[in-house]
Amino acid sequence: METHTVKFQISLSNGETFFEGKGPFKEIPGEKSPWQKLIDYLVENKVEITSLALYTDEGRRFTLPHAGKNPKFAPQIKGDFVLPIDFHLFRYIEQDLKVTPTGEITDRRTAALFTVAEAIYPDYKIQLWVDEHDHNNCRVLIVEKGGDLNV
Amino acid sequence: MKSNAKYTALEILTAAEIVDAPVLFGKVRVRIAGIAGIVKPDHLIKIGPSVKVIDIIVGTEKYEVKIEGVEEEFVVTEEAEKALEAKGIEVTKKNEDRAKAKKAEAEKAKEEVKE
Numbered sequence: 001m002e003t004h005t006v007k008f009q010i011s012l013s014n015g016e017t018f019f020e021g022k023g024p025f026k027e028i029p030g031e032k033s034p035w036q037k038l039i040d041y042l043v044e045n046k047v048e049i050t051s052l053a054l055y056t057d058e059g060r061r062f063t064l065p066h067a068g069k070n071p072k073f074a075p076q077i078k079g080d081f082v083l084p085i086d087f088h089l090f091r092y093i094e095q096d097l098k099v100t101p102t103g104e105i106t107d108r109r110t111a112a113l114f115t116v117a118e119a120i121y122p123d124y125k126i127q128l129w130v131d132e133h134d135h136n137n138c139r140v141l142i143v144e145k146g147g148d149l150n151v
Numbered sequence: 152m153k154s155n156a157k158y159t160a161l162e163i164l165t166a167a168e169i170v171d172a173p174v175l176f177g178k179v180r181v182r183i184a185g186i187a188g189i190v191k192p193d194h195l196i197k198i199g200p201s202v203k204v205i206d207i208i209v210g211t212e213k214y215e216v217k218i219e220g221v222e223e224e225f226v227v228t229e230e231a232e233k234a235l236e237a238k239g240i241e242v243t244k245k246n247e248d249r250a251k252a253k254k255a256e257a258e259k260a261k262e263e264v265k266e
Contacts, residue, residue, distance in 0.1 A: 048180075085180060125188060
């Protein structure tokens with residue numbers, strides 16, 4: 001199983017901070033994904049996500065706008081910014097396949113693998129894409145409601 | 152509520168007996184059947200024939216809608232049909248506006264070349 005190199009870091013309204021791959025949010029084959037476990041945790045403990053960031057083991061961090069009342073990023077404290085109403089995370093994969101005329105797949109290679117964090121607003125989403133194979137390749141997309149990829 | 156059908160998010164929240172369902176969209180987290188980022192009541196959700204329970208999260212509360220049978224043929228509810236139609240009109244208008252803008256731009260470029 002391929003281990004992800006870009007993982008989520010989450011802060012919650014009760015002051016807790018969790019890291020994907022550590023503690024209760026380790027990836028264990030046959031179990032729910034760490035993100036699914038986190039969603040269950042939110043409901044069980046009646047807490048909200050206040051901040052979602054992506055991190056890498058070499059110490060990089062990519063942070064979405066904060067949703068809590070006390071953001072750590074100074075410009076967001078001073079400005080009158082719209083706050084996200086939810087956050088989401090998914091992995092985007094593209095594969096190159098070699099297929100015989102009979103439909104048999106003879107080769108399968110991962111062409112692109114991104115971890116994508118989303119901040120959800122009433123009329124749009126901000127997506128933060130970080131390449132799992134090249135952490136310098138980071139993109140931000142603003143997606144209008146109904147205008148995103150079918151992923 | 153039966154499976155093998157397409158519903159609006161509002162229909163599903165109403166079936167879960169969620170109070171104030173119409174005014175929650177765009178204000179708090181709404182997730183239906185694992186779909187995140189539901190911010191409009193007319194968000195369309197397809198419930199496949201094998202679904203037995205629809206899990207819903209609103210804010211930090213969890214709800215469930217138990218499925219009571221399967222539609223023999225795939226059904227789009229009246230509300231979902233209306234939402235689909237509205238979306239179609241919106242997309243068509245957007246495409247028309249885009250085409251008009253493109254045409255105007257091309258004509259402007261032509262005139263500039265002439266000058």
